Amino acid sequence: MNRPWLSQYPPGVPAEIDIEACASLKDLLSTRCTRFAELPAYSSMGTTLSFRQLDEASRAFAAWLQKAARLQHGDRVALMLPNLLQYPVALFGILRAGLVVVNVNPLYTPRELKHQLDDSGATAIVVLENFAHTLEQVIGSTAVRTVITTQVGDLLPPFKRWLTNAVVKRVKKLVPAWQLDAAVDFRRVLSAGRALTLDEVALGHDDLAFLQYTGGTTGVAKGAMLSHGNMVANVLQVAAWIGPGMQEGAETLVIPLPLYHVFALTGALSFFSTGTQTVLVANPRDLPAFIQVLKASRPTAIIGVNTLFRALLEAPGFAELDLIGLKLAVAGGMAVQQTVAHRWKQATGVPLVEGYGLTESAPVAIANPIDIAEWSGGIGVPLPSTEAAILDVEGQPLPPGHVGEIALRGPQVMKGYWNRPEDTAQVLRAGGWMRTGDMGTMDERGSFRLTDRKKDMIVVSGFKVFPNEVEDVLALHPGVLEAAVIGVPNERAGEAVKAVVVRKDPALTEADLVAHCRLHLTGYKVPHIVEFRGEPLPKSNIGKILRRELRHAAPTQTGSPAPAGPG
Amino acid sequence: MAKERGPELSHRIVLRDGREVNLRAITEADAPAIQRAFDLLSAESRYNRFLQHKKHLDPAALARGVHPRPGQDFALVATVPGPAGTDIVGAAQYVRASTADDATCEFAITLAEEWRGCGLARELLTRLLKKARCDHYAAMVGLVLADNTPMLALAHKLGFSVEPLSEGDTAVQVRCQLEPWQDSATEPGRLW
Numbered sequence: 170m171n172r173p174w175l176s177q178y179p180p181g182v183p184a185e186i187d188i189e190a191c192a193s194l195k196d197l198l199s200t201r202c203t204r205f206a207e208l209p210a211y212s213s214m215g216t217t218l219s220f221r222q223l224d225e226a227s228r229a230f231a232a233w234l235q236k237a238a239r240l241q242h243g244d245r246v247a248l249m250l251p252n253l254l255q256y257p258v259a260l261f262g263i264l265r266a267g268l269v270v271v272n273v274n275p276l277y278t279p280r281e282l283k284h285q286l287d288d289s290g291a292t293a294i295v296v297l298e299n300f301a302h303t304l305e306q307v308i309g310s311t312a313v314r315t316v317i318t319t320q321v322g323d324l325l326p327p328f329k330r331w332l333t334n335a336v337v338k339r340v341k342k343l344v345p346a347w348q349l350d351a352a353v354d355f356r357r358v359l360s361a362g363r364a365l366t367l368d369e370v371a372l373g374h375d376d377l378a379f380l381q382y383t384g385g386t387t388g389v390a391k392g393a394m395l396s397h398g399n400m401v402a403n404v405l406q407v408a409a410w411i412g413p414g415m416q417e418g419a420e421t422l423v424i425p426l427p428l429y430h431v432f433a434l435t436g437a438l439s440f441f442s443t444g445t446q447t448v449l450v451a452n453p454r455d456l457p458a459f460i461q462v463l464k465a466s467r468p469t470a471i472i473g474v475n476t477l478f479r480a481l482l483e484a485p486g487f488a489e490l491d492l493i494g495l496k497l498a499v500a501g502g503m504a505v506q507q508t509v510a511h512r513w514k515q516a517t518g519v520p521l522v523e524g525y526g527l528t529e530s531a532p533v534a535i536a537n538p539i540d541i542a543e544w545s546g547g548i549g550v551p552l553p554s555t556e557a558a559i560l561d562v563e564g565q566p567l568p569p570g571h572v573g574e575i576a577l578r579g580p581q582v583m584k585g586y587w588n589r590p591e592d593t594a595q596v597l598r599a600g601g602w603m604r605t606g607d608m609g610t611m612d613e614r615g616s617f618r619l620t621d622r623k624k625d626m627i628v629v630s631g632f633k634v635f636p637n638e639v640e641d642v643l644a645l646h647p648g649v650l651e652a653a654v655i656g657v658p659n660e661r662a663g664e665a666v667k668a669v670v671v672r673k674d675p676a677l678t679e680a681d682l683v684a685h686c687r688l689h690l691t692g693y694k695v696p697h698i699v700e701f702r703g704e705p706l707p708k709s710n711i712g713k714i715l716r717r718e719l720r721h722a723a724p725t726q727t728g729s730p731a732p733a734g735p736g
Numbered sequence: 737m738a739k740e741r742g743p744e745l746s747h748r749i750v751l752r753d754g755r756e757v758n759l760r761a762i763t764e765a766d767a768p769a770i771q772r773a774f775d776l777l778s779a780e781s782r783y784n785r786f787l788q789h790k791k792h793l794d795p796a797a798l799a800r801g802v803h804p805r806p807g808q809d810f811a812l813v814a815t816v817p818g819p820a821g822t823d824i825v826g827a828a829q830y831v832r833a834s835t836a837d838d839a840t841c842e843f844a845i846t847l848a849e850e851w852r853g854c855g856l857a858r859e860l861l862t863r864l865l866k867k868a869r870c871d872h873y874a875a876m877v878g879l880v881l882a883d884n885t886p887m888l889a890l891a892h893k894l895g896f897s898v899e900p901l902s903e904g905d906t907a908v909q910v911r912c913q914l915e916p917w918q919d920s921a922t923e924p925g926r927l928w
Contacts, residue, residue: 389779562888562898574885595885606883625783625881625906637779640789653788706788710831711842712797713879714788717902 170558174550174615179540181413186405186553188580193372193397195264197404197442199224205444208418212466213254213449214333216325220444223257226324229362230262236365237358238315240293242267245380247286247294247313248429249273249304252449254324255355256428259295259317267370268293269377271392272429275300280689281390283307289380289392289587295355297321299337301347308349319355320344321451374398380587381431383528384626384635392587393528400435402580403531406552407439414496414539415470418444421494423468425453425477430631431532432501432524436472445470453477456484469494474502474631476662479509482516492517497539499524501532502631503663504619510544520544525619527605529596531581535617547618548609555579559611564598569613572620575605627656627664629693634666639696642689646682648674653706655719657698668696669719671706746815751854755816757825759859762811766824767802769815773824778849784884785846787907801829808832809841810867812860814851825851828860830868830876839874845887857890865894869914876912 175184191197202210202224210220218226234240246263248270250256263270271289273282275297282303286294293315296304301318308316322333338344378400380392422440424447426433437447448466453459459481473481478500481487498513500521510521522539525548526532535557537549551557558566559573567573578601585593596604609619627634636654643652650673659665670682679699686695707718746760762770774782774793782790804811814826825848830841843864845857868876878896880887888898888910896910 562885562892564889604885608882625883637783637789641779641791644789644791709842709879710833711829711844712794713786713844713907715879716787716907717905720902720905 170556172551172556172615173613177538177550177614177616178553179413179538182538183409183553186402186409188374188398188402188405188554190405191401192374193264193376194378194400194404194438195267195370195372195397197401198227198261198264198438201442201444205418208444209446210441211254211257211447211449213252213451214322214325214329215465216254216329217446218254218257218324223261225363226258226359227261227265228367229359229365230258231265231362232365232367233358233362234262234266234268234293234315235367235370237361238293240266240268240315242370243269243377244293245269245271245289245291247271247273247289247291247296249275249277249282249294249296249300250319250429251275251297252424252428252451253297253319253321254449255295255297255319256449257447258324258359259355260428263295264378265367265370267372267376269380271380272382272431272434274427274429274691276691277303278687278689278691279303279306281691283311285382285390285392286311286313288382288390293317295319298347299344301349301352302345305347305349316349316352317355317358318349318352323355372397374401375584377584381528384633384638389638391589391592394584394587395431395531396584399531399581399583400438402554403435403533404438404442406554406579406581407435407533407536408442409553410533410536411439411470411497411539412443415440415443415445420445420469420496421448421466422446422470422472423448423450423463423466424472425450425459426472426474426502426631430502431528432526432631433472435531435533436499436501440470453480456480457486460484460486460490463490463492467491467494470497470499471495472499472501475500475505475509476503476630478513478521479506479661482509482512488516492519495519497522501525503628505544506663507544507546514543523548525549525617526581527577529583529603529605530577530579531583534577534579534581545616547616549617550615551577551617552579555581557611557617558602559609560602560604564604569611572608572610575607575609575617575619576602577605578602627654627666629659629664629666630662632693634694639666639668639686639690639694642686643668643670643682643696645689646677646685648672648677648681651706653714653716653719654696655716657720659697665697666694667698667700667719669700669702669706671702671704677701749859751856751859753854755851755854757814757816757851757856759812759814759863762802762804762813762827762829764802766813767798769820769822769824770798770801770813770827772820773827773846773848776848777846781846781849784881784887785844787879787881804829804831807871810864810871812863812867814847814856814860824848826856826860828857828864830864830873833877841868841871841873841876843868843876843878852886857887858894861890861894865912865914869916872916873914874916875914878910879907880910882906882908 202220206221209217295317320334322330379395382390501524524536526534556578639654651671656664707715809831811829828845830843833840833842891910896912
């Protein structure tokens with residue numbers, strides 16, 4: 170296939186990566202732990218784990234999973250953690266034991282958690298104590314038998330650990346009461362695991378590494394099967410992309426996006442593979458604390474989404490920060506707004522480099538070169554060893570300049586959806602091409618641009634919300650006769666979720682509905698705006714809802730605060 | 737006005753995968769089978785049909801659906817023998833698109849999950865187009881979710897054009913101009 174984009178590759182970026190160099194993500198991580206042993210790997214709350222310490226802790230964790238919990242190669246282990254040091258220890262441990270990681274948003278409601286545990290068939294879970302009460306409500310009806318709980322400060326030095334855990338529990342009261350029989354403490358797992366021997370598990374490119382859940386039009390999240398080969402490929406592809414601008418073993422990455430989000434996960438692993446110190450930020454919505462982290466860590470790179478860069482630019486104290494060492498700011502997950510890109514470049518001297526991809530492509534497939542002088546408004550060019558094309562409705566390639574569906578082919582493209590062959594067949598087509606559902610164009614030089622959204626979804630601060638799921642939850646409320654959900658522009662979050670509702674019970678209030686949604690939906694999916702209508706929702710004569718009329722007919726609130734982020 | 741055809745006329749066709757179905761006009765007696773078919777549809781299929789989450793079939797809409805107004809509306813069902821006598825595995829209909837416009841009709845097609853990808857939708861839509869011509873419509877339109885690729889590909893093959901609705905809308909409108917039948921000699925004798 171003709172690859173016109175190769176001429177735009179910056180010097181030092183190869184056209185192909187060698188994924189045969191690593192048999193598995195486990196091998197890639199292990200070799201880096203050896204090569205960079207004495208360097209700092211991950212930092213959180215002022216405490217740092219070196220690559221060697223991470224290697225030792227994850228080995229103990231893996232040994233415990235293998236010998237004490239007796240999990241078998243291919244078993245699924247859910248990871249319900251925010252950005253704390255426990256995350257990389259557990260992540261590497263699960264992979265080293267030959268198990269499959271199922272990332273779970275810690276803020277999920279019981280309904281959402283249960284779906285993911287049931288669908289993945291996870292038999293073990295690692296959960297922060299703050300969210301154990303959610304697990305407690307559903308665990309009885311799932312296949313989960315092994316529960317590892319951890320407290321926020323578990324990997325901090327003794328006094329700090331005690332203080333942090335006490336403050337979280339007793340002062341801030343962030344840990345609702347919970348009771349889980351047979352739950353094992355994270356620290357106990359590590360100490361017991363150190364006495365156990367980890368049997369090496371032979372893993373290859375086809376072995377499953379992650380079931381990474383992503384929403385669908387049905388409102389039911391599907392598990393994208395990301396193999397070790399997919400992950401090795403994307404980690405090496407992204408590392409090759411950023412390579413020329415970065416110095417091995419000498420960079421500091423700040424990661425405020427949750428690692429359970431695939432964009433943060435792979436991005437951070439790519440930096441890890443080059444010996445970078447990764448500074449984890451657990452709660453970027455606490456802007457004063459986040460600014461302090463930036464001040465103390467003096468990052469050379471940062472990965473975020475538009476909403477976050479925007480919030481930083483507006484935060485008191487950001488203008489005074491010394492970000493002279495910053496070399497790279499990567500944005501993904503949602504479209505970057507021109508004003509945010511412009512202000513970020515002015516404030517830091519570094520452009521926002523936008524990338525594009527899907528959970529199904531592990532995720533990065535297309536990105537702007539990191540040596541761009543200015544934000545381009547486009548999504549860039551395909552990464553090494555990646556092909557992209559614009560297809561018409563029949564799947565035939567279109568010439569440059571024509572709008573069509575973006576399709577991707579490369580070693581990072583998933584194996585399919587877990588237990589959903591029909592959904593897989595819809596997106597994975599002959600010849601290894603994956604249809605993305607996003608509409609765009611390619612120019613003569615191979616640069617891609619998104620033109621319109623094809624999927625029926627709303628993107629809130631980089632997190633996808635599918636109207637069908639929210640409508641399903643609204644319909645559960647006895648006071649609702651009819652409801653439809655649409656996305657409306659929101660300056661901070663990009664889009665906000667708006668519910669248009671016809672009441673059965675005239676006494677139903679917005680507060681009632683929002684409270685009802687909070688029981689069943691994570692914060693970012695909960696409608697930010699509720700509009701009640703006194704007449705049936707607008708429909709065509711054959712009964713299809715006219716979303717454009719929902720969008721335009723009634724005025725929406727303006728200047729409202731940003732919708733709840735994913736936390 | 738097109739010749740009226742009685743519901744007793746049915747036509748057996750063999751699909752690409754070798755399965756057989758009967759195609760015929762809908763009747764009042766189909767209401768329970770339509771309800772059963774709706775109950776078996778996935779959330780995604782219902783969403784594609786109504787562009788909205790739908791848990792229950794509105795009784796008034798069902799009643800309208802099984803009582804098409806001759807010359808204006810038309811509905812076709814694909815049936816197979818089932819435990820309850822007859823199972824409906826596909827339905828296609830059109831209605832006048834708006835009271836103000838008698839030259840345009842709007843269509844919708846729904847198939848049971850296991851009857852996709854075997855050419856049934858094509859059979860149904862082709863027949864709808866012919867019947868709409870007989871009903872003297874000048875155009876047929878449909879609202880399709882923009883990520884409903886199979887439906888868009890089918891519409892494209894049958895000569896529909898795709899018209900985006902408005903910025904940010906995730907549905908598109910497909911439109912097919914209908915050439916009028918020149919004389920009764922070219923009118924097909926059998927539509928289903």
